[in-house]
Amino acid sequence: MDAYLSSPDPSPGKITLIVNGETRRVAAAGSDLLVDTLRDKLNLTGVHVGCNSARCGACLIEIDGAPAKACTVLTGQVEGAEIRTVEALAQQDQLDPLQTAFRDAHALQCGFCTPGMLMAVRTLLQDNPNPSEAEIRQGLKGNLCRCTGYQTIVKAVQAYVSDTSDATNAANPDAGAVGTSPKRVEDARFLTGRGQYCADLNLASQLHAVFVRSEVPHARIVKVETREAENMPDVVAVLTGKDVAADQIGELRCGWTVHSRDGTPMQGGARPLLAHQTVRFVGDAFAVVLAESAEAARHAARRVRLKHEPLPHNISPTDASTSERLHGEAENNICFDWQFGDETGVEQILANAAHVTEIDLTNNRLIPNALEPRAALADYQPGRGSSVLYTTSQNPHMARKVITETLGFIDEHELRVISPDLGGGFGSKIFIYPEECVCLWASRHMGRPVKWVSSREEAFLTDAHGRDHVSTARLALDADHNFLAMNVETTANLGAYLSSFAAFVPTFLYATMLAGPYKTGTISCRVQGVFTNTAPVDAYRGAGRPEATYLLETLIDQAAREIGVDPVALRRKNFIRPHEFPYQTPVALEYDVGDYEAHLDRAMDLARVDTFQSRQNEAAAQGRLRGIGVSCYVEACGIAPSAVAGALGADVGLWESALLRFTPSGKLQVFTGSHSHGQGHETTFAQLVSDRFCLPLNEIAVIHGDTDKTPMGMGTYGSRSLAVGGSAILEATDKIIEKGKRIAAHLLNKSVDNIEFRDGHFHDDARNAHVPLQDVVHAAYVPHDYPLDLEPGLEASAFYDPINFTYPSGTHVCEVEIDPETGQIDLVAFTAVDDFGQIINPMIVDGQVQGGIAQGIGQALMEEALYNPQTGQPITRSYATYALPRATDLVAIETDTTFTACPSNPVGAKGCGEAGAIGAPPAFMNAVASALGVRIDMPATPEKIWRACLKRNHAD
Amino acid sequence: MPIKPQLLTPDTIAAARDLLAQDGTAVLIAGGQWLTPQLRSGTQTPEHIISLHRVNELRGIRQKDDRVEIGAAETHHAISQSQLVQSALPGLAQIAAQIGDPATHQRGTIGGGLCAAPGQCDYSLALLGLDAQITTTHRSLTAVEFLDASNPKTIDQDEILISISLFTSPRTLFAKIPHPAANSAAVGVFAAELSGDRCRLAIMGDGVWPQRLTDIESRMGAWPFSTVFDWPAALERENPFFISRLNALWRRGQKDLTPD
């Protein structure tokens, strides 16, 4: 066989590759995946791994000028071929024109898909230098982006091709004013492949962890057989749930306690780090293999055997109460049976109302699918107070608290948690999972750093899923069509364990949003949270609010159909009016401000609703059904006033922090407790202070994601970063200005009362004298001529606890077209008009809206996590089985904003990250119902649509 | 047991065949679009991987009398771009053109698709519709034999698919609705008129194994074929959704063929 060895050298082998124009001799095996060789041997970590199964395009490179997914090529297959990666595009720090076009069009958020996307565009344009929009979308079909919704990427390509990049502000680093759209600070590193994601990091002598996971949905563990695996080459240890238990390690618990209607606290759901006695879902980890290479660990993991006694399983929330119990404490698998609002009052009104509309609906289970899989790299350093955990976390401080409490052998002050660049989160990286805890525990056990990177299949099986509600809702209307009362009964599937926020999401984040923008007189809501043999369910973009909005907006459309009124008119009639704010809803929240008709009117205009009929007729002439759907929403963001959170059962406060530090040379560092994973905080937060201090953006650095550097923070979720984190920054800014005034007063020989700060100068207007900020900074650090009673230095920190939630609102309008014979459905138009209050960077806000809508449309159109009810096996465990929206599935989305000032925080911002995921599903599904004449459940698959059409034909 | 497989890169079919025969765990790799995920996940753990990228004998698209022979290692891209395929087998060019995303299209091969999962390989339609003959190192099979639903002839571990030879027919119809995630045909239909007025009709899709509908072939008329006919009653009963979509595809595809 030797004659045909891919490389003549004996193993480990040296292979010659031509990479980015250089000839490289690499010590790799011919059978190594090229993606591993490029990343691990040549340190080309711009080549990302999103799936390792040929379906995401994050690893896309050029081989001899043609596109290739590096995860599908073996190293020995490309000896002598010309390989080009994203690292070859920029010259020094100079972005190439395509990269520039991407930056200028905001074609990237988390940046994880970006290198592959750039390479895909390059190869597309080689073949077709002047592609149409459809051709661009087709050319990007192999590249998933979970953040942008693709439209900005398409625009970037168009601008590049026609040489009309919008370079506004790009060349001008001064332009950072609030309300303008400077190009993002973080983009340069993402575009050049120099982002540092967790999987890109390595420590000397690290071990690689691979988890061994249950392949059965429910079973009692008899024995875990590890011997064979332990004896495999390069395997150092196999640790099991027994070892965890022996070390007296705690279990992961939900950080929010919900009480049932009878006053008892929720029951069950604690999650051991490795299953010890019972496995409860397919994917439940019961052992971890530690080896010198990831490959060795993967191979050995397949040799660890679980001897088990099967237990009956159940995946359906509605059958939970009659199924085998998952947790001893939770009778009938009910974790909580929670009630909110005046049930009796609501029932009375429902019994006597002129009209009652009732619907049953499900909210489909989703898998978040941040393109970067979770990862952890733990380095336990006994006695040095400097153990480090790198992990993919949206809230590193929370992670540190929960992980140290759970592990017990290390205290909060001894652990540094670093969350580097994050390839998207959407909620799924808020939670504390077993894996990162196990890595730290195993690092202590082995005395070596331990690294784990999730595969895409593991992500499908174990990332906390979203939604999964089954509900019945009734709405009472009077003869004038006023909403009198609403009753909602929901069964929420919690999965096999209670994830970090799992009890909070389907209760307080859900029921409190059921008023929407309407004056419904009274509302009651009952939610049963139940355990099933499925992956844990927790917050996914929107978290509770999309579920509430979908239910409410579906119910209203159904009511409009039943009583024969225009659904938009029915909404308008029941809106809370601008003069009625602050408005106390029947579900606890007090809305501060809003003008719902403003965005409704604007959306009607933009979406050309008045001429819809003619579009519908045109479609009908071609045998197609065209429908239009509207949804209006209010969401509660800026989470949250701590006292309110506490009253509702939170174990934590929900403030945010900031530390501002001027360096002696007058540059500014902004340390924030919130975390950016695509939202562009390094730009927007810098804009906030740039605006106040009149500093150019390139003299400001925003630092986040490191518990040893940043002040305590609660992290990023619930569209809270700007409203809460940004407010903390402004308060710290005020403190700096106050101190600066005292220094300036001294320098100007004036009383501090006479000093005002504006335009980057401290002014004494009476004397027409001023000192520039830079002189004040200098004086603070070189306090030769300085107030005696003032400490030197210029930095300030602030904690901000919001006084209220913020209440963004909006109207979304969707048009779809259906082919009744095939059931194929096309999104043809989508319009979103939102009120986010003060907007710091319109470009970034638009990106957030677009991306949220893409995810919302994904839920309505195609996404659904499926389990086989007979076997309990997950059906959707790869990108070949779980459909995510691709560039070809979406169209250009039209957006606009309206404005009401948010009185509840100093920034005036309301939050925009989740709006799209909230507004889009009901708009889409109402459009489907309008086309079909009947309602169907999400996702609107061709088969469901076809069946509905069939029924309709039979009825005709 | 060594965990890293060795990559072998023979340059002839004979050499590849010998290598395969020496190691019962060995696997072939062509474009790698299907195999590499299996290697990564550990579903396949061969000791040797034999790459076909240097075996030129497995390449080539050439006319042989009234047939066109396609080397097993030809890529979807090469097949869809081939002048010969476009003119002599336009239906095959259409199938190839719609396979994969751009990168998979460039690297994936017809042989890889047919060996990995013939039931989900869009080319199976053309194999049935163009009376293909499949040549391997061990045997020669007709398309109907290769794709026999009750006894599909999977390619053995030590066998190499060499080429596929298809009847030329410029008179074809192909239509497909792709699976929303996997991209291969959720519904696919292919029809061809072969020389001597013989017609062929093949279908495949989600839960429907690739098959010829011989009953209908005799009734479907010459190209551009008849508009309507009855689909098999059993299929209609079991999978009315599939049949409805098939029907729509057929009617529209057929209409597109007919000059106004």
Ligand SMILES: Cc1cc2nc3c(=O)[nH]c(=O)nc-3n(C[C@H](O)[C@H](O)[C@@H](O)COP(=O)(O)OP(=O)(O)OC[C@H]3O[C@@H](n4cnc5c(N)ncnc54)[C@H](O)[C@@H]3O)c2cc1C
């Ligand atoms: C993103 C994506 C989209 C896809 N879309 C489609 C689609 O639209 N339609 C469709 O039909 N398919 C589709 N596929 C499947 C794809 O066609 C097949 O995966 C095909 O390209 C595989 O060819 P390959 O050369 O890459 O096979 P490889 O992965 O190299 O090999 C596949 C299998 O065949 C064996 N093999 C390969 N060549 C030979 C040979 N000459 N003799 C014997 N055995 C051999 C290998 O040992 C292996 O077991 C898609 C796949 C992906 C990843």
Ligand code: FES
């Ligand atoms: S396609 Fe290679 S990592 Fe996803």
Ligand code: FES
């Ligand atoms: S920017 Fe595309 S996945 Fe995040």
